[in-house]
Amino acid sequence: xxxxxxxxxxxxxxxxDGRLYRRLWRWHFYAAFLVIPFVLLQSLTGxxxxxxxxxxxxxxxxxxxxxxxxxxxxxxxQLSAALTAHPEAQAxxxxxxxxxxxxxxxxxGGHHGEGDGLPFPVFVNPYSGEVLGSLPDWSWMPGWSxxxxxxxxxxxxxxxLLELGAxxxxxxxxxxxxxxxxxxxxxxxxxxxxTGQGARVLVRDLHASVAVLFSALLLAFLISALPWTxxxxxxxLKPLQGALGQSSPFGAAMRAESSPVTDGAAITxxxxxxxxxxxxxxxxxxxxxxxxxxxxxxxxxxxxxxAQETQLxxxxxxxxxxxxxxxxxxxxxxxxxxxxxDLHEGSFFGRANxxxxxxxxxxxxxxxxxxxxxxxxxxxxxxLGAPLRAEIRLPRWALATGAALCVVMPLLGAxxxxxxxxxxxxxxxxxxxx
Numbered sequence: 001x002x003x004x005x006x007x008x009x010x011x012x013x014x015x016x017d018g019r020l021y022r023r024l025w026r027w028h029f030y031a032a033f034l035v036i037p038f039v040l041l042q043s044l045t046g047x048x049x050x051x052x053x054x055x056x057x058x059x060x061x062x063x064x065x066x067x068x069x070x071x072x073x074x075x076x077x078q079l080s081a082a083l084t085a086h087p088e089a090q091a092x093x094x095x096x097x098x099x100x101x102x103x104x105x106x107x108x109g110g111h112h113g114e115g116d117g118l119p120f121p122v123f124v125n126p127y128s129g130e131v132l133g134s135l136p137d138w139s140w141m142p143g144w145s146x147x148x149x150x151x152x153x154x155x156x157x158x159x160x161l162l163e164l165g166a167x168x169x170x171x172x173x174x175x176x177x178x179x180x181x182x183x184x185x186x187x188x189x190x191x192x193x194x195t196g197q198g199a200r201v202l203v204r205d206l207h208a209s210v211a212v213l214f215s216a217l218l219l220a221f222l223i224s225a226l227p228w229t230x231x232x233x234x235x236x237l238k239p240l241q242g243a244l245g246q247s248s249p250f251g252a253a254m255r256a257e258s259s260p261v262t263d264g265a266a267i268t269x270x271x272x273x274x275x276x277x278x279x280x281x282x283x284x285x286x287x288x289x290x291x292x293x294x295x296x297x298x299x300x301x302x303x304x305x306x307a308q309e310t311q312l313x314x315x316x317x318x319x320x321x322x323x324x325x326x327x328x329x330x331x332x333x334x335x336x337x338x339x340x341x342d343l344h345e346g347s348f349f350g351r352a353n354x355x356x357x358x359x360x361x362x363x364x365x366x367x368x369x370x371x372x373x374x375x376x377x378x379x380x381x382x383x384l385g386a387p388l389r390a391e392i393r394l395p396r397w398a399l400a401t402g403a404a405l406c407v408v409m410p411l412l413g414a415x416x417x418x419x420x421x422x423x424x425x426x427x428x429x430x431x432x433x434x
Contacts, residue, residue, distance in 0.1 A: 019390040020390075020392055020394070020395070020398070021178075021179065022388065022390040023390045023392055023394070024175045024178050024179060024398075025179055025387045026387040026388075026389065026390070027171060027175050028171075028172060028175035028179060030386070031168045031172040031175065032172050032371055034165065034168050035165055035168050035169045036368045036371070036372065037165075038162065038165030038166070038169065039165075039169065039364050039365075039367075039368050040364075040365065042149060042162070042165075043361040043362075043364045043365055044361075045146075045149040046145075046149055046357070046361060047357075047358055047361045048141055049141075049142060049146050049149060050345070050346045050354055050357055050358060050361075051358075052141060052142035052145065052146075053142075055141055055142075056141070056142065059141075062132065062133070063103060063123040063132050063133050063135070064102065064103055064123065065101050065103065066101060066103050066125050066126065066127065066132075067101075067127075068100040068101060068127070069127035069128075071127065072126050072127055073125075073126060073127060073128060073129030074129075074268065074270050075094065075104070075268070075269035075273065076268055076269050076270070077129045078104050078106075078124040078126060078129050079106060079269065081124055081129055081131050082122040082124055082131060083106075084131075085122060085131045085134065086108055086122060086134065089108040089109060089120075090108060090109065090290060091106055091108050091289045091290065092107050092108065092109070092288070092290045093106070093107040093286050093287065093288060093289060093290075094106055094107075094269065094287040094289055095107065095284060095285070095286055095287075095302070096273060096284065096285045096286075096287065097126075097284050098282070098283050098284050103124060103125060103126065103132055104123070104124045104125075104126045105121050105122070105123055105124075106123075106124065107119050107120075107121055108120055108121075108122065109137065109143075117137060118137030118138065118140070118143050118144050118147055118152070119137065119140065119143040119147070120134060120135055120136060120137045120139075120140050120143060121134060121140055121143075122134040150228065151230075156230045159229050159231070160229075160230060160231055160411065162225075162229065163226065163229040163230070163232055163411055164411050164412070164415060166222045166225055166226060166229070167405075167409045167411055167412035167415070168412065168415070169218070170219065170222055170405065170409070170412075171412070173211075173215050173218055173219055173222075174401070174405075176208070176212075176215070177212065177215055179208075180208045180211075190209075190212075191209045191212060191213065192205075192209070193205035193206050193209055199377060200374070200377045200378055203370055203373050203374045203377060204374045206370050207367060207370035207371045207373075207374050210363055210366055210367055210370070211367045211371075213363075214363045214364070214367070217360060218360075218364070220340075220343075221344060221360070223340070224337075224340030224341060224343065224344045225344060226409075227337045227340070227341070228341075231410070231411055232409065232410075232411070235410075236408075236410065240333075241331075241333055241334070244333070245331070246332065246333040246334065247334070248330070248331075248334035248337070249325045249329040249330060249334070250311060250325060250334070252311075252323050252325055253296065253298045253299075253300070253311045253312055253313035253322075253323045253325060254288065254291065254295065254298045254313070255295075256295065256296035256298075256322045256323045257294055257295060257296060257322075258294060258295060258296040258297070258314075258315050258316040258317065258322070259315055259316075259317045259318070260294075261316045261317045265317055266316045266317060267297075267314070267315075267316060267317070267319040269287060271319055272287065272297055272299060272314050272319065273285060273287070273299075275312075275314055275319050275321065276299045276301075276312055276314075279310070279321055279324060280310055281299060281301045281310045281312060282301055282303075282310075283302060283303055283308075284301060284302040285299055285300070285301050285302070286299065286300050286301070286302055287299050296313035296314055296316065296323070297313065297314045297315075297316050298311065298312070298313055299311070299312045299314065300312070304342070304347040304348065305339075305342050305347065305348055306327065306330075306335075306338035306339070306341065306342055307327040307338075307339075308327070309326075309327070310324065310325065310326050311323075311324075311325040312324055312325075344357075346358075402416075
């Protein structure tokens, strides 16, 4: 949200086009009202997930850490103990830590958005094979923070709503930059809040200056989040990658087929882990447990960067490596998406990335709060205080920018069309009454 046209001089006003300013201010105002709840929700859940490992170690050390011993229980025995403790649930992933002081972790439920429920972990002592305990779904912060961040519990509809919020956040950023752009002040001077012109101008400048400083980063975060969404990720990005021959190879291991396995002839999980280590799968290893009937056994390591990860598909009968995927197999588009995910999740630059993303989340809360306060100080008493509608033929650059955004982000285009139809119907009704 920004100041009224008379509170500051902008590029639009300098060109004598106050109506364009008011038109874009109106779009910025309504976009902000739509986006602020989305921004606050994503900032909170994203920050919680950002520090989930540190939180789990602090809150539940009795489950996360063990005393190393000379002998280990087999992975199959550890999995069996976890399944026995929770026979009613579906195991999805077995996480084998590289550190000898870490417990083995078996994930149940809707891990990474799969299934209807929240995921929850069961921790097993890798030396004794005993279950150390489990955490109910709402007690496991990494699970619910990630799921809500991705649209749970609404499923695909939740993902669509979050995508729509991300699309309108792009509109909010671009219109906000236009409203802020200084005419008679230099760019650097316009970033310094004015302290001698009253509370309304000061709050407006506190909002605008921080918003401008973080605008490019916010756009980067929004763009890096779109590949995760149900509609844009599956209906726009994947077909585009397929058409350009840029499909991600990451799921190839999970799609691989295994040869038929007779009773008692399947490789053990320990043998699978040994094959993975021999193939260069270092660090913590995830073994997927809920594959399709007849599918190969899928394993991958969990590393800070996708460039360091390796995914394997092993034949369940003889342990042969059917598929091996490394960073060298990634085409340019999947590489760009993966780097964006690593930066988004705060793992690319290690601890510095976590703190940087945390500061960014706090900046988003600041922008939302000062934007709301700026509107509150300026609105007429007892009224919404929305900018008045300004009839104007939009310049070509504005039309081209809007059209490009609606094409690239189809949900945005559909929502703009719906708003336009509602506006036309409302205008027709007003004319009929008059």
